[in-house]
Amino acid sequence: MSEAQATTVATDIVPAGILDDPGFCRYSTGRIAVFEGGPGRPWSEPSLEPYGALAMDPATLGLHYGQVVFEGLKAFRSADGSVALFRAADHGRRFELSAERLAMAGVPVDHFVRACSLLVSADHHWVPSGFGQSLYIRPLLFGSEADLGLKPPRSLRCVLLAYPADPCFGKDFRPLSVKVATDAVRAVRGGTGEAKCAGNYAASLLTRTQAQAAGYDEVLWLDGIERRWVEELSTMNLFFVWNDGSTEATGHSLRITTPPCTGTVVRGLTRDALLTLAGDLGLNAVEEPTSVDGMRDGLESGRLVEVFACGTAGAVVAVGRLGIGDKDFTVGDGHEGVTTARLRDALLAVQHGRTPDKHGWLLHVEGTEPAEGSHGDEGRGI
Structure with missing residues (x-):
């Protein structure tokens, strides 16, 4: 919101060019x-x-x-x-x-x-x-x-x-670079991590600013007790796409997971919508804990093929690079994956009334x- 250039008088005339390139909340409606x-x-x-x-x-x-x-x-x-x-x-x-x-x-x-x-x-x-x-x-x-x-x-x-x-x-949905936070925590169970209160976001800013200075876009927070379990980004929930090999039970080789909401993760409504839309598309999507070691192992083995973040402000955006400790990992080929794009398109199609609003x-x-x-x-x- 720091870029907001709010007009001071309500107007029914939108200045030329703003709706073509509004950026994110640069201009108030007045x-x-x-x-x-x-x-x-x-x-x-x-x-x-x-x-x-x-x-x-x-x-x-x-x-x-x-x-x-x-x-x-x-x-x-x-x-x-x-x-x-x-x-x-x-x-x-x-x-x-x-x-x-x-x-x-x-x-x-x-x-x-x-x-x-x-x-x-x-x-x-x-x-x-x-x-x-x-x-x-x-x-x-x-x-x-x-x-x-x-x-x-x-x-x-x-x-x-x-x-x-x-x-x-950005409207080009460029893949993000994300750094795992190791020296700070955003929330602990029993605290206010699930609430959208101002202090939660203020508490993330120092670590996020340090990550951005090192060339990353965002921070990935771990749980506040064991510093082991993946939770969410500063402003978005997180999803993983795993290639586990085809099974007779599902017939699908891909499995989509997102960390469960246990009091420290914001119950994102975009997150919830994607879980529902994944089911509509015949995709296997579930809530499942993921450890930072499991994430690292998945990236090294190639089993973790896509990572993406989601939220109201950002919609659905791929994660192309993950910094864990002193090592950087490329997710897949570093570009947006097919599943990420498919889910975002399905979400936006509903939001813009291009497909039936079944829910x-x-x-x-x-x-x-x-x-x-x-x-x-x-x-x-x-």
């Missing part, structure tokens, strides 16, 4: 949705305001004690010109759980979805139409009460921002009816 509430009091109805600075008391609880959680979800333009949110209710449920982990009153899911829909409806002309492009929505909830006592906040404020966006690692993931946003001269509902899948 509008936000805001509402407030707290334990034992109703949440206010979401209202639209011009993008601008937030006035906060210096003693705001969220600033002092990290009572801040967020979400990231996307709205996509379909082939007929209409716009739909992807898994909005599921993001709302996760938002609610993240807040509850920090002793904050959770926003009801229907209220969350209504706020997202309100903002997207107002800014639907900011939704790009390129395959893989979207309007990225960032809901932020923080303790807004002014009090230096360490306690659950009685007042909370929720702000939703919107940005036209390419995938965060009810798309929510049509009112006020974004099909463009004149479109082909109606053909290919929308919603």
Whole structure:
């Protein structure tokens, strides 16, 4: 978000060229949705305001004690010109759980979805139409009460921002270089690793910055106890594609695995969607623990043929190089694998309404009816 060049006045005119090359969240739509509430009091109805600075008391609880959680979800333009949110209710449920982990009153899911829909409806002309492009929505909830006592906040404020966006690692889906973290941990079981709270991401930045200075794009985190089990990247979940040889039981030689969510890994909704889509495609995909030694052995033997990361912001992107200790390994031939590309294409096809939405993931946003001269509902899948 550091590159965001937010306009200060809401506008219904998108400056020329932005939707062709938005980058990742470089430009705000110039509008936000805001509402407030707290334990034992109703949440206010979401209202639209011009993008601008937030006035906060210096003693705001969220600033002092990290009572801040967020979400990231996307709205996509379909082939007929209409716009739909992807898994909005599921993001709302996760938002609610993240807040509850920090002793904050959770926003009801229907209220969350209504706020997202309100903002997207107002800014639907900011939704790009390129395959893989979207309007990225960032809901932020923080303790807004002014009090230096360490306690659950009685007042909370929720702000939703919107940005036209390419995938965060680029629309060309260049394979990533990833370094395994050995001297630091991101989360431990029983902590807040599963919640999307601001502190989790701040804790990853030093190690991530050091890895980037050494020529890597991202960090792969291991479990915080044994420093043995693969968990996730700083902002994305991880998948492995193994070539175990054909079996009579499945008839398939490839097996797809992803580390299980045991309290230290964010329950990624893209991750969950890929597990489901893999089944739709007849692929064998399961949750399964993978040790760093097992990953190294798979790379050395050639049994581990693809590695890819996934998340709302980045979609699905291959990992082409893995740094483990003082040695670098090339994954496969260093390029994107067939399975990675196939799963990403399947995901984007659903998100853009090009294939049927068999799982009810798309929510049509009112006020974004099909463009004149479109082909109606053909290919929308919603």
